[in-house]
Amino acid sequence: xxxxxxxxxxxxxxxxxxxxxxxxxxxxxxxxxxxxxxxxxxxxxxxxxxxxxxxxxxxxxxxxxxxxxxxxxxxxxxxxxxxxxxxxxxxxxxxxxxxxxxxxxxxxxxxxxxxxxxxxxxxxxxxxxxxxxxxxxxxxxxxxxxxxxxxxxxxxxxxxxxxxxxxxxxxxxxxxxxxxxxxxxxxxxxxxxxxxxxxxxxxxxxxxxxxxxxxxxxxxxxxxxxxxxxxxxxxxxxxxxxxxxxxxxxxxxxxxxxxxxxxxxxxxxxxxxxxxxxxxxxxxxxxxxxxxxxxxxxxxxxxxxxxxxxxxxxxxxxxxxxxxx
Amino acid sequence: xxxxxxxxxxxxxxxxxxxxxxxxxxxxxxxxxxxxxxxxxxxxxxxxxxxxxxxxxxxxxxxxxxxxxxxxxxxxxxxxxxxxxxxxxxxxxxxxxxxxxxxxxxxxxxxxxxxxxxxxxxxxxxxxxxxxxxxxxxxxxxxxxxxxxxxxxxxxxxxxxxxxxxxxxxxxxxxxxxxxxxxxxxxxxxxxxxxxxxxxxxxxxxxxxxxxxxxxxxxxxxxxxxxxxxxxxxxxxxxxxxxxxxxxxxxxxxxxxxxxxxxxxxxxxxxxxxxxxxxxxxxxxxxxxxxxxxxxxxxxxxxx
Numbered sequence: 001x002x003x004x005x006x007x008x009x010x011x012x013x014x015x016x017x018x019x020x021x022x023x024x025x026x027x028x029x030x031x032x033x034x035x036x037x038x039x040x041x042x043x044x045x046x047x048x049x050x051x052x053x054x055x056x057x058x059x060x061x062x063x064x065x066x067x068x069x070x071x072x073x074x075x076x077x078x079x080x081x082x083x084x085x086x087x088x089x090x091x092x093x094x095x096x097x098x099x100x101x102x103x104x105x106x107x108x109x110x111x112x113x114x115x116x117x118x119x120x121x122x123x124x125x126x127x128x129x130x131x132x133x134x135x136x137x138x139x140x141x142x143x144x145x146x147x148x149x150x151x152x153x154x155x156x157x158x159x160x161x162x163x164x165x166x167x168x169x170x171x172x173x174x175x176x177x178x179x180x181x182x183x184x185x186x187x188x189x190x191x192x193x194x195x196x197x198x199x200x201x202x203x204x205x206x207x208x209x210x211x212x213x214x215x216x217x218x219x220x221x222x223x224x225x226x227x228x229x230x231x232x233x234x235x236x237x238x239x240x241x242x243x244x245x246x247x248x249x250x251x252x253x254x255x256x257x258x259x260x261x262x263x264x265x266x267x268x269x270x271x272x273x274x275x276x277x278x279x280x281x282x283x284x285x286x287x288x289x290x291x292x293x294x295x296x297x298x299x300x301x302x303x304x305x306x307x308x309x310x311x312x313x314x315x316x317x318x319x320x321x322x323x324x325x
Numbered sequence: 326x327x328x329x330x331x332x333x334x335x336x337x338x339x340x341x342x343x344x345x346x347x348x349x350x351x352x353x354x355x356x357x358x359x360x361x362x363x364x365x366x367x368x369x370x371x372x373x374x375x376x377x378x379x380x381x382x383x384x385x386x387x388x389x390x391x392x393x394x395x396x397x398x399x400x401x402x403x404x405x406x407x408x409x410x411x412x413x414x415x416x417x418x419x420x421x422x423x424x425x426x427x428x429x430x431x432x433x434x435x436x437x438x439x440x441x442x443x444x445x446x447x448x449x450x451x452x453x454x455x456x457x458x459x460x461x462x463x464x465x466x467x468x469x470x471x472x473x474x475x476x477x478x479x480x481x482x483x484x485x486x487x488x489x490x491x492x493x494x495x496x497x498x499x500x501x502x503x504x505x506x507x508x509x510x511x512x513x514x515x516x517x518x519x520x521x522x523x524x525x526x527x528x529x530x531x532x533x534x535x536x537x538x539x540x541x542x543x544x545x546x547x548x549x550x551x552x553x554x555x556x557x558x559x560x561x562x563x564x565x566x567x568x569x570x571x572x573x574x575x576x577x578x579x580x581x582x583x584x585x586x587x588x589x590x591x592x593x594x595x596x597x598x599x600x601x602x603x604x605x606x607x608x609x610x611x612x613x614x615x616x617x618x619x620x621x622x623x624x625x626x627x628x629x
Contacts, residue, residue, distance in 0.1 A: 057428075057429055057432060059373075059432070059436065104608065104611075104612045105608075105611060105612065107615065108611060108615060109428070110428030110429070110432065111371035111428060111431075111432055112566075112611060112615055114371075114373075114432050115371070115562050115566065115607075115611065116607075116608060116611045116612075118559065118562075119559070119562075119563075119604045119607045119608050119611070120604075120608065122559060122600070122604050123601055123604045123605065123608075126598070126600050126601050126604070127601070130598065240555070241440060244436055244437075244440060247433065247436075248433075251433060255429075288443075288444035288445070288446075288447035288448035288551075289444070289448055291440055291441075291443070291444035291447075292440075292441050292444045292445055292448065294437070294440055294441075294444075295436075295437040295438060295439070295440035295441025295442070295443075295444065296437065296441050297437075298433055298434075298436065298437030298440065299419060299433075299434050299437040299438060299441070302423070302426075302429070302430045302433045302434055302437070303422050303423060303426075303430070303434065306426075306427075306430055
């Protein structure tokens with residue numbers, strides 16, 4: 001195997017499997033999980049650009065997800081426009097919002113940055129849930145289903161491949177981040193901002209760019225998710241829980257690694273699907289159970305495996321290499 | 326009487342009402358925020374799960390009221406030791422291991438705790454809104470041209486009493502002095518023989534006891550549901566950042582400012598939009614005065 005491919009063995013296995021599965025499996029439930037795994041993975045990868053690579057840990061990324069979801073849903077429900085146009089509008093709005101929040105909270109680090117992003121997503125939640133005339137307020141908006149690629153009314157198999165394309169694209173962006181000049185400079189800023197600045201790296205500009213790009217990438221997936229699920233509820237798309245979910249997948253998989261967000265998504269989304277299936281009918285409040293598990297997993301992972309599955313794998317490899325030598 | 330003077334009188338009444346509302350609300354916010362700022366000031370941890378302990382306090386009052394017909398003010402005396410204990414357990418199980426960890430680890434530990442507690446409440450008690458309606462929640466008190474219900478006034482008085490008690494404890498007791506010393510300089514505190522683990526344990530327990538008590542106090546005034554803590558905690562972040570994270574007097578002033586914004590906002594823009602005002606205020610403060618309105622020593626190494 002050539003060295004380049006060998007380095008990305010993990011990604012090859014993950015994405016290869018996702019590409020092959022729909023050829024064999026036709027079970028709608030299984031394919032549905034696969035679409036969600038890929039979408040949540042891509043979303044977490046988008047979060048990773050700001051949180052993992054730039055060290056700007058946001059707990060308000062649901063804001064950009066919601067912008068993407070609402071842009072497309074409103075344009076197609078109110079103005080009969082294609083969701084692809086909605087996606088573009090969402091990206092434009094998220095670029096503006098991401099640049100604004102990235103620029104404004106540029107000086108902030110750690111808990112302060114996290115707080116400012118929460119506040120931002122809450123402002124959007126209030127607007128979306130209270131502006132009845134335009135957004136239908138807290139009732140949310142159903143997204144009309146019109147079959148065809150231009151309206152994103154697709155079957156399960158087509159959705160798997162669409163989500164896969166997005167996932168691979170996002171993964172590719174992060175691989176690029178790991179070996180480009182831009183990515184190295186960003187890592188420098190993340191690890192030691194003062195030192196990076198002393199070396200002449202424009203740290204503030206880099207952080208704004210990272211947050212803005214991350215916002216736009218999140219928005220694209222927000223649009224796709226809204227079209228896939230078919231309903232936009234302001235209390236879901238702008239929720240803190242959703243923002244935490246992006247972070248959770250990435251932390252479990254490994255922050256600042258290209259494949260980490262996808263590994264985290266595989267684990268967490270499967271767990272959720274499994275718990276939903278096995279606990280449904282037990283009690284009406286069962287939906288909370290997997291979130292209790294989430295919260296607990298999050299506490300345990302940051303405490304005991306702070307570099308996530310990817311870090312764990314790297315440590316294992318290093319340990320094996322030492323054992324061989 | 327000429328209409329202009331009547332208008333003047335009515336306006337004075339309105340402003341008196343708004344002013345008293347601000348003070349009453351500010352007192353309750355202060356009790357919520359003071360625990361948050363205490364924990365931050367001494368442990369250097371932003372407790373993202375703070376609101377969930379408030380929510381648990383509200384549920385405690387709700388269950389005591391519904392099952393045992395106990396008045397929330399009676400429950401208050403039980404809630405303080407109970408939440409002190411909850412704080413101790415949480416510290417030992419969750420917080421102790423991350424006290425020296427990075428910002429990210431601390432953020433996600435408390436965020437994880439928040440998610441877990443919120444959904445624990447959802448599973449145990451469903452997402453329904455519950456209300457506690459003791460007799461004093463519908464007993465009006467009139468003062469000049471203003472009117473309030475008794476619960477509001479009592480909640481304010483108790484909240485202020487507890488806050489003052491906490492101030493006095495921090496200011497004049499030996500333990501309080503030890504806690505402040507730890508806040509000022511962790512390393513020096515250790516060198517002086519201070520058991521910092523004990524200080525952190527105590528701090529977290531006191532902070533949780535304060536917010537649990539606040540939960541019980543607000544239970545006659547607001548509906549109880551699993552995410553009830555969120556609205557209060559976001560607001561107490563605003564309070565605490567305004568006053569300077571870790572600054573107890575600042576938290577008191579911040580509470581009044583936030584209460585004033587909320588009261589004036591709901592009067593001029595309606596209750597639906599008032600929250601926008603304090604989030605915008607919050608973002609403004611974070612952007613322009615991240616160390617708080619009055620500045621804060623050592624803010625630069627706290628991530629500002």
